[in-house]
Amino acid sequence: MDLKDKINKNKIYKIGISVVMAIFLWSWVIGVENPEIEIPYRGIDVAFEGEGYLNKEGLSIISPKNPKVNISIKGNKSDLNSIDSHNIKASIDLQGLKAGENKVPVDYSLQGQTGNIRIINVDPATILVKLDEIISENKKIDIEILGELPESYTLGETRALNSFVRVTGPSSDLAQVDRVVAYADVSNKTESFMVKSKLAFLDKNGIELNNIKTNVTSAEVEVPIYKIKSVPIKLKTYGALKPNERLENIKALPENIVIRGSAANVDKIKEIESESINISNLVEDSNYKVKLKLPDGISLHEDIDVKVSFDHIVNKEEIRKIPMDQINFVGKNSKLNYEIISDLKEVNVTLLGTDEDLKNLLDTNINLSFNVTDLELGDRLVEIQANTLEGIRVKSIDPTSLTIRITNEQAIEGEQVEGENKDSEVDENLPTNQVP
Numbered sequence: 001m002d003l004k005d006k007i008n009k010n011k012i013y014k015i016g017i018s019v020v021m022a023i024f025l026w027s028w029v030i031g032v033e034n035p036e037i038e039i040p041y042r043g044i045d046v047a048f049e050g051e052g053y054l055n056k057e058g059l060s061i062i063s064p065k066n067p068k069v070n071i072s073i074k075g076n077k078s079d080l081n082s083i084d085s086h087n088i089k090a091s092i093d094l095q096g097l098k099a100g101e102n103k104v105p106v107d108y109s110l111q112g113q114t115g116n117i118r119i120i121n122v123d124p125a126t127i128l129v130k131l132d133e134i135i136s137e138n139k140k141i142d143i144e145i146l147g148e149l150p151e152s153y154t155l156g157e158t159r160a161l162n163s164f165v166r167v168t169g170p171s172s173d174l175a176q177v178d179r180v181v182a183y184a185d186v187s188n189k190t191e192s193f194m195v196k197s198k199l200a201f202l203d204k205n206g207i208e209l210n211n212i213k214t215n216v217t218s219a220e221v222e223v224p225i226y227k228i229k230s231v232p233i234k235l236k237t238y239g240a241l242k243p244n245e246r247l248e249n250i251k252a253l254p255e256n257i258v259i260r261g262s263a264a265n266v267d268k269i270k271e272i273e274s275e276s277i278n279i280s281n282l283v284e285d286s287n288y289k290v291k292l293k294l295p296d297g298i299s300l301h302e303d304i305d306v307k308v309s310f311d312h313i314v315n316k317e318e319i320r321k322i323p324m325d326q327i328n329f330v331g332k333n334s335k336l337n338y339e340i341i342s343d344l345k346e347v348n349v350t351l352l353g354t355d356e357d358l359k360n361l362l363d364t365n366i367n368l369s370f371n372v373t374d375l376e377l378g379d380r381l382v383e384i385q386a387n388t389l390e391g392i393r394v395k396s397i398d399p400t401s402l403t404i405r406i407t408n409e410q411a412i413e414g415e416q417v418e419g420e421n422k423d424s425e426v427d428e429n430l431p432t433n434q435v436p
Helices: 002-033 051-057 279-284 355-359
Strands: 036-049 059-063 068-076 090-093 100-105 107-110 118-123 126-146 152-155 164-170 179-184 193-197 198-204 218-221 225-234 247-254 256-261 308-316 316-323 329-331 338-340 346-353 368-369 378-386 393-398 401-408
Touching: 051 059, 059 164, 068 090, 068 107, 090 100, 100 329, 107 118, 126 218, 152 308, 218 316, 247 279, 279 308, 316 355, 378 393
Parallel strands: 036 090, 126 179, 329 368
Antiparallel strands: 036 068, 059 126, 068 118, 090 107, 100 126, 126 164, 152 225, 179 198, 193 218, 225 256, 247 308, 316 346, 338 401, 346 393, 368 378, 378 401
């Protein structure tokens, strides 16, 4: 090899070394000034795709409501400078999902990227989506009272004009609804009123639920308020029992009843009458229920059976023979002499009373008498009277009257008293106290 060839070969070698060195230097500069780095982005929102499918199938997303993922991207620093979280898109596809739990992969992409930027990690890579059926139900509206009424006033049966409300939502949400409540405040109210109340949907713990969709949000509530008052019951009876029977101490049980109505109507009522009661029905039915005549606008505060309390007295007849010498003269004139003109030795007194009362009655308790007040001299037909006996009735006295001879104390025995005719006979058809 001549000198010229050696010189050319050395030049080529030097050029190669220079190129290698240039490439090395260029790579070193690039590595130092624009390195490849990794950037994590946390809390990237995950969009739902295919929600129209859920609506068509009558499904609703129970969870998650707002899913998020963490995404890491990698690339040269200079390229990454133009990228932020808005360029990162994440979504899940709802098409074909069924009611219940569904494990759905997360789709992701970079928007508006330049250079060699790539997503290297998504966490979580799948999301558990829980779906539920959308249903509609009618729920009864309960009325809850707030406050207290004044004394002597009471609350009637409150009601919502529309008793039910239609609610729509996932079956699991509707299952949480324990009560639908409308509120009415009765503080210091004395008259019935209407109120429009916002509906509250409560769970079993009384906590209000805010995720319930309904056809109405309020209800018109009718709140009847009555004045109450206790008044006596007046029993009206008719009819009769057997001659030896009677009823005593007849009274209603309870004797008073609590009525209610408007203040104007209640204030007019002093007592409540019963419908007419045949007393024979009381004897035949010990559980006889009394019907009350309630005026218009008045009702009973509480439903209660009104019965009748009474003493049923069954009497028997008994004849007592009272000696003539036990008959007294009432209203005697001390200057006159009174004598019974009769051959009878006793008077028959027919009594009506219970076995016990008659058993306890002594003959000496029966006081028979003649009222001779202001009677003139002569023979007088006078009615026999009996005293009042507790619990016993004197049915009859036989004879009912006797002849009384009235004379002067000073009259000589055997001498005819002026105005007296010993041979005259008493006409029993004449009025009492008059003898010819």
